[in-house]
Amino acid sequence: MATKLKSERPDPKRPGVMLPAQQVVRDIHGYLVRVTQLGLYIRKSGTRLEVGPFDFGALYQDGVQRAAGLAPVKPRKPVRKGATTVSRGLLQTGRGR
Numbered sequence: 001m002a003t004k005l006k007s008e009r010p011d012p013k014r015p016g017v018m019l020p021a022q023q024v025v026r027d028i029h030g031y032l033v034r035v036t037q038l039g040l041y042i043r044k045s046g047t048r049l050e051v052g053p054f055d056f057g058a059l060y061q062d063g064v065q066r067a068a069g070l071a072p073v074k075p076r077k078p079v080r081k082g083a084t085t086v087s088r089g090l091l092q093t094g095r096g097r
Contacts, residue, residue: 005021005023005035005036005037006019006021007021007022007037008021021036021037022036023035023036030044031043031044031045032044032045034050034052036053039052039054039055040052040054040056040059041053041054042054061073
């Protein structure tokens with residue numbers, strides 16, 4: 001049965017205090033797996049490096065594709081908010097060179 005994790009919320013007994021988001025941590029064959037509302041985090045026991053968050057929807061889609069014998073989901077490049085590529089024609093301020 002699926003477990004619904006609670007997000008960060010105000011404490012009803014103490015005004016102005018926030019209760020932390022709920023998370024579940026499991027040790028699986030030497031790896032610590034942490035599940036939160038944001039996704040899945042994995043790290044090796046005894047190390048500080050944590051990988052994640054992995055999106056639940058992307059993991060499910062990848063599993064379905066692999067089970068069907070199709071190619072796994074390709075990772076997407078992260079979206080950079082600072083720079084946007086535009087055509088050179090849009091950069092012209094006047095006619096000609």
